[in-house]
Amino acid sequence: MDQTLMTRVLVPTLLDDSTRPLLGAQVRSLDGQTMGTTWQVRWTVQASVASVERVHAAVQAELDLVVDQMSTWLPGSDLDRFNHAPADTDHTVPPAMGEVLQAACWLSHESGGAFNPAAGALVNLWGFGPGPRYTDPGFTAPSDDAVQRALARNDWRALRWDGANRRLHQPGGLLLDLSAIAKGYAVDRVSRRLSAMGLVHTLVEVGGELRGQGLRPDGQPWWIELESPPVAHGQRPLPTTRVALHGLSVATSGDYRRAFTHGGVRWPHTIDPRQGRPLANGLASVSVLHAECLWADAWSTALTVLGREEGMALAEAHGIAALFVQREPDGQLSETLTPAMQALDA
Structure with missing residues (x-):
């Protein structure tokens, strides 16, 4: 699409013809907090399929399950117990955590370790874990020696993940961190729970990650705009990208959300687990x-x-619909779309 056009519209290539809008229905919504961020659910109702109280209880139950099993912040979570387990021990994890680990270990292999569920030591070292935090007074970037010590503890292959039996190995000092996948999984669980309750027209959001099912009462899909990096003075604005979340989910990673500056260097929160340091590859965001x-x-x-x-x-090899926003040497932002993303452009 010509970037001089200021709005891009993306729609799914396959539409669910069996889903009919609930004409004249109402859109209801709930929101709350979880995982250190916020959540919101919208759904359309024509009759009392489920009360607001019942929906709230169902949503909270799914979110609490993910926190109880996979939180790095909650003492006593299944993940926390594994992280503090003795060296050379094997552990069985609960089903939900097993689903997430199965996906995480697969993607770790496919990405050559760019995605790494065992990078908790590095996340903590750079101040993006439970503590100490990069926002704490006096926090400084770690030394090279500290980075090397943390790198020695982040080999995801040392988990020896056995998906069939949901077993993983604690070699000693390895710290799981599922923050890069757990929110998305929570969105899926909430969406599926609502569908099982008879609510087929829903929009679920946790911390900016969204999944839309069905249609609004007016027959329109759940329209959202892709998150975009802030445009600085002198930068040309990027096209606005609107997406029809009809049987689709969206997530965006960016270098502008959380960061700190030390020694004149800006360190974003996304860490390259292969190098042990926050990213410096010029990518502003990927959706x-x-x-x-x-x-x-x-x-x-x-x-x-x-x-x-x-x-x-890698995205092209796996048919992934992605939009890359790059910070160019001249200070401008540029966009690159994978073929699968281009195929959605209406």
Whole structure:
């Protein structure tokens, strides 16, 4: 699409003809907090299929399950217990955590370690974990020696993940961190739970990751705009990208969300687990569209770490719909769309 046009419209290539809008229905909404961020659910109702209280309880139950199993912040979570387990021990994880680990380990292999669920030591070292935080007074970037020590503890292959039996190995000091995939998984769980309750027209969002099902009462899909990096003075604005979330999920990773500056260097929160340092590949953001939010979330992180060239190649090999925003040497922002993303352009 010509970037002089200021609005791009993306629609799914396959539409669910069996889904009919609930004409004259109402759109209801709920919101709250989870995982250190916010959540929101919208759904259309024509009759009392489910009360607001019942919907709220169902949503909270799914979010709480993900937190209880996969939170790095909650003492006593299944993930926390694994991280503090003795060296050379094997552990069985609960089913939901097993689903996430299965996807995470697969993508770690496919991305050559650009996506890494065992990078918790690095995340913590750079101040983006439970603590100490990069926002704490006096926090400084870690030394090279500290980075090398953390790198020695982030080999995801040392987990020896056995998906059939949901077993993983703690070699000693390895720290799981599923933050780059758990929010997307939570979105999927909430969406599926609502569908099981008879709510087929829903929009679910957790921390900016979204999944839309069905249609609004007016027959329109759930329209959203892709998150875009802030445009600085002198930068040309990028096209606005509107997406019809009809059986689609979206997630965006960017270098503008959380960062700190030390010694004149800006360190964004996304870490390259292969190098042990926050990214410096010039990518401002990557947005991914996928049927499942788990995969949109995970792929957006993996592609961001890989950078535009390597990321484009891997995304094309797997048919991933992605939009890359690059910071060019002249200070401008440029966009690159994978063929699968271009195919959605109406």
